[in-house]
Amino acid sequence: xxxxxxxxxxxxxxxxxxxxxxxxxxxxxxxxxxxxxxxxxxxxxxxxxxxxxxxxxxxxxxxxxxxxxxxxxxxxxxxxxxxxxxxxxxxxxxxxxxxxxxxxxxxxxxxxxxxxxxxxxxx
Amino acid sequence: xxxxxxxxxxxxxxxxxxxxxxxxxxxxxxxxxxxxxxxxxxxxxxxxxxxxxxxxxxxxxxxxxxxxxxxxxxxxxxxxxxxxxxxxxxxxxxxxxxxxxxxxxxxxxxxxxxxxxxxxxxxxxxxxxxxxxxxxxxxxxxxxxxxxxxxxxxxxxxxxxxxxxxxxxxxxxxxxxxxxxxxxxxxxxxxxxxxxxxxxxxxxxxxxxxxxxxxxxxxxxxxxxxxxxxxxxxxxxxxxxxxxxxxxxxxxxxxxxxxxxxxxxxxxxxxxxxxxxxxxxxxxxxxxxxxxxxxxxxxxxxxxxxxxxxxxxxxxxxxxxxxxxxxxxxxxxxxxxxxxxxxxxxxxxxxxxxxxxxxxxxxxxxxxxxxxxxxxxxxxxxxxxxxxxxx
Numbered sequence: 001x002x003x004x005x006x007x008x009x010x011x012x013x014x015x016x017x018x019x020x021x022x023x024x025x026x027x028x029x030x031x032x033x034x035x036x037x038x039x040x041x042x043x044x045x046x047x048x049x050x051x052x053x054x055x056x057x058x059x060x061x062x063x064x065x066x067x068x069x070x071x072x073x074x075x076x077x078x079x080x081x082x083x084x085x086x087x088x089x090x091x092x093x094x095x096x097x098x099x100x101x102x103x104x105x106x107x108x109x110x111x112x113x114x115x116x117x118x119x120x121x122x123x
Numbered sequence: 124x125x126x127x128x129x130x131x132x133x134x135x136x137x138x139x140x141x142x143x144x145x146x147x148x149x150x151x152x153x154x155x156x157x158x159x160x161x162x163x164x165x166x167x168x169x170x171x172x173x174x175x176x177x178x179x180x181x182x183x184x185x186x187x188x189x190x191x192x193x194x195x196x197x198x199x200x201x202x203x204x205x206x207x208x209x210x211x212x213x214x215x216x217x218x219x220x221x222x223x224x225x226x227x228x229x230x231x232x233x234x235x236x237x238x239x240x241x242x243x244x245x246x247x248x249x250x251x252x253x254x255x256x257x258x259x260x261x262x263x264x265x266x267x268x269x270x271x272x273x274x275x276x277x278x279x280x281x282x283x284x285x286x287x288x289x290x291x292x293x294x295x296x297x298x299x300x301x302x303x304x305x306x307x308x309x310x311x312x313x314x315x316x317x318x319x320x321x322x323x324x325x326x327x328x329x330x331x332x333x334x335x336x337x338x339x340x341x342x343x344x345x346x347x348x349x350x351x352x353x354x355x356x357x358x359x360x361x362x363x364x365x366x367x368x369x370x371x372x373x374x375x376x377x378x379x380x381x382x383x384x385x386x387x388x389x390x391x392x393x394x395x396x397x398x399x400x401x402x403x404x405x406x407x408x409x410x411x412x413x414x415x416x417x418x419x420x421x422x423x424x425x426x427x428x429x430x431x432x433x434x435x436x437x438x439x440x441x442x443x444x445x446x447x448x449x450x451x452x453x454x455x456x457x458x459x460x461x462x463x464x465x466x467x468x469x470x471x472x473x474x475x476x477x478x479x480x481x482x483x484x485x486x487x488x489x490x491x492x493x494x495x496x497x498x499x500x501x502x503x504x505x506x507x508x509x510x511x512x513x514x
Contacts, residue, residue: 003461005454013513036453036469037483059450059483062513099254106453 004097005062013062017069018055029117030058031109038064038106042072042113049080056110063095063103066109070094075114084118086111125493136464136501140491141284141312141442144337146398154339154398157390164386166363169186178391183396184379190399191329192320193346199382199391203236203343204311207330208278210358210382211307212238215276216246218354221273221307226304228261228290229479230283233472235309239278248275249325253295253343255479259436261290267298274304281313285473285485287435287442290316296326305351315492316414316441317405321346322423333391337492338398342391345382359384405492414440417490417499424503432486444471444485447506449506450513452484458512462505 022028026122030041040058044051055073074094075083091107092099099107125131127147129440137145157179165174165180181195188195201207225239229252243250250360270277276300281292292308299306310319310331321329328351333342347355356366357375361384367372375381402410418440425431430448452468460468469484470477477484488502 004457005461010513018251034474037451037477040327058453061453063453085333103457 004099004103006097009062009066009095009097010067012066016065018072019057019065019069019070020055021057022053022055027117029113031113031116033064033105033109036061036106038109040064040068040113042068042110042117044114044117046080046118049076051078051080051083052099054114056113060109061106063099063106064104064109067091067107071110071114079119083114086114096118125366127493128493130453131493134463136394136462136498137491138488138494138498138502139465139467140315141335141487141489141511142467143334143340144315144491145493146394147337149401150338150394150397154394157402163392165389176389179393180387182283183392185345186396187392190319190403191344191346192322194349196377196379197321197346197349197352199345199347199352199379200387201330201345202341202388203332203341204309204330204335205332205345207345208234208309209238211278211328211330212242214240214355214358215305217356218351219275222273223248223271224275225250225272226253226266226270226274226277227251228279228327229255229305229476230261230286230288230290231278231280231473231476232284232309232311233474235278236475237275253279255288256430259286259288259434260438261288261295263291263294266295268301270298270304271296272302274299274302276305276307276308277307278320280309281317281319282312282439282442283473284312284442285471285487286444287312287439287489289313289438289440292324292326296324299376300325312442315402316410327351333398336395337401338395339388339391341484342388342395347378348379352381357381357384361385375424401431402492410441410492413492414490417494417496418443420496420499421472421488421490421502424499428503428506428510431506433480434480440489441490443489444487446482446485447509450509454513455486455509457507458509459502459505460506462501464502464505466502477479 025043026046027044032039039061043055045053054075056068088108128145130145161175163176165177184195184198188198202488251269254262257264279290282289296306305327307328308326308328314331315336329346334340364376364381364384434444456468467487
């Protein structure tokens, strides 16, 4: 079984990207996976239907952390419509590892938070 | 010992017996033999197969009764601990004489919390939780304060599945008796590690699951004092639990049949009896010594690692939970798995406890009769590698 813990995942865990609050976010959402204790708050700054800035705070395992870092990086500058279309497949591609059924929730929590933030559905 | 357990020939380092145990060949053979040579519905068949099936099933009940030092009529087969607790939460209101408090502990598994929460909601009852000491043992002073004349039920795990804390069962049962409250022991984690004599403990009820005692899944036991069973109304209705039935009404059988509607898990009951016999034959001295020896080695190895925080009290014998600084329990368990070491990580069906401890979850190691000092060594090595991966 290939390790989930490839170097880029670990590097992101040690030095996460975009792990901070946003000043004056236009959208936020907190998602919590009670099954394992991953707890992510996603912040977005949207202007003219474009994601101008994105960041997150929270506690999570290496998969969740890497996913949140990579996702927030990848949606900056993207139209909201495109971000809404992102799915689990895209997350798996971003992460570049084979994620089984047990850890998929870890990987997709940041995406769920992003989508819910866009719908303005808060916890 | 490992050679008795076919699954372990794959060299997996299985340290998650608290989740479920591996099965010895004799148990697998007993279930297989039943289906190959004696499978028939029990109790009413007049042909030889049914008679043999009934004989094995009744013998299983008797074996389990002897294991607990109870009477066969006090042994009710269930699908497991959770089912047993749900049964009790459902029917005990009929015999609690208007008392309206339930006492649990902060250590309890969801199965010993949620049925009571639902009962409390339905009947306007109140739940109180016995606190833990900073050492993660039960605060018996606090227990004494909250077990009162208003207490209907005191329900607690003999060994905590999340932390391994061992509760002084006799002490809590005594407190319950003093005020006339019913006592329930959740023996899921203790049944294979502590010699359990229900007469000596004098509990009113005890529940456990077969699959945590080297037996099959889908079978468990509810022990109850016979007097209680007489007064308790049935929980599920259908065949086998009746005396007579008309279109309008039915009269019910005595215990244990009264609480065993429908065709039971016959093969499971037979497998369970075989498993408990396996435990008895191994011998309690051997089991207790084995747990102590491995736990000692485990503690020594984990204590020597400064990044590891142990959450189990020093008195725990078969379960040890811990966290590693800066590494999420999920990641620890995943990396251990890459080295063929099986532990569990998460909230262990004890979310309120995890929340109280201020952790998202913990890693848990649990000892089974087949584990060896080498297994603990492999775990310790794997934990070292985990640190390196995240360094």
